[in-house]
Amino acid sequence: MSASVATLPLPKAAGVAPRSIRSATTEPAWVKWTLVGIALAFLTFFLFVPLAVVFVEALKKGWDVYLAAIVEPDARSAIQLTLIAAAISVPLNLVFGIAAAWCIAKFEFRGKNLLLTLIDLPFSVSPVIAGLIYVLVFGLQGWFGPWLQAHDLKVIFAVPGIVLATVFITFPFVARELIPPMQAQGTEQEEAARVLGAGGWQIFWRVTLPNVKWALLYGVILCNARAMGEFGAVSVVSGHIRGQTNTMPLHIEILYNEYQFAAAFAVASLLAGLALVTLVLKYWVEQRMKKEAR
């Protein structure tokens, strides 16, 4: 053993600048830069270039084509529907996330682990299957299909189906972000508030919520990004009726399949922009959370 200790890098001569002395827990510079190079090359091919190509292709034919593709009526109605679907599904999942986090983080009850697994379930279900199950329930040949038809209500191939599929896909986001910090917080502060005479809602608004507001915002940001970008599940239930049941991702698909590449990438660039805004907000919220944890 003593022989190998002797081979540890030691300062060779007094003339060597202290910076070149490598500690025993770092790697030689060539290893470092090789690894950095491999990592950046991998990310470039699979991440940076795909992101860049969206914007380049979108503007390939100039601003006029770009703007025309976005303000065209079908595109406008797709944007509108995407916003509507997100505006309904995000608040629903927000309320659910708060309710689920409240009982899971603040109480000890039987079946808690089962409930946690159930909340995660939609993450492991393929988007296509998420769409399929709603077709099985609300479709013409489904459980409620005949009843819905008799009452002249449409769920599948209509806006309610799109909203339902989006709700399913984005179901766990808020709950998952809220549960860990609320669990870490414990129940002492809430109990103290209770002893001092606060009611349930007062405890929630004045004690619990201020403690987890960043985690809540984080969950909402992720939930919203997924809600606006969902493709597979929405594709199954939408029926692709132009100007009526097309969301932005579906509109992109139609344009692309019609070889209107510039227009497809123009609409795609809006969603890519949304993704970038999401990442910036996410980064900002993470910094705030780190700051408050200190």
Next chain:
Amino acid sequence: MILKRTLLKRHSVLPGFDLALGFTLLYISVIVLIPLSAAFLKTATMTWPAFWEAVSSPRVVASYRLTFGASFAAALVNAFFGLIVAWVLVRYQFPFKRLVDALVDLPFALPTAVAGIALTALYAGNGWIGQFLPFKVSFTPLGVFVALTFIGLPFVVRTVQPVLEDLHREVEEAAATLGANRWQTFVKVIFPILTPALLTGFALAFARALGEYGSVIFIAGNMPMVSEITPLLIITKLEQCDYQGATAIACVMLVAAFILLLGINGLQAWARRRQGR
């Protein structure tokens, strides 16, 4: 009140348990459990031979092979490069590091349809990257692999990164004083600590890739028997109004996904125990 009396293990002075749990259970049932059960109940109405026929015809089996094979390969590539990316982000300083770190999450945030058309354009024969490659990527099974690699990229990085950050320098210093060189320290000390997180990341990337649809259909070319993934086959059957056939295949995929979910839960419990020590 019934929920509180039967389920609560310990009395609590905090209010709202009944309301919160009641709403949670109702919402989960309506949105997730009842619709999911529809898939299994629909399949249960099929006879066994019809079910077997639906889930094991050559075209379906070819789609399983492609979906599972490409997902596995993509998760493997992500495990390897993800480990390097996580290492580089935690241990080294280099220009634009924070930007790179933030962009790793892009596949979570970028809608899959956008990723699909971008990758197709890039790796097509006349694309920025495709024109330099001696083989075809877009519209072949290799394209499926590329799309699934993109989709699964953040998982390994984001599961390994926190473990690496928490790793105590003392452990490595101890290894060095005992005479290990850097490579030995990595293989025998650091890597075993990272293993549970690495496996979890791999499994998460694999599970995500299995169900992926949006990014793949653009780049795959979707030729039956060659580059057709299972989720697409489900949609094809649906469009032909073969609801039973579509649901039967969906059940096979759901069972595979649930088994993976159990495996991932087990891995995460293992990782927590490892870290707790």
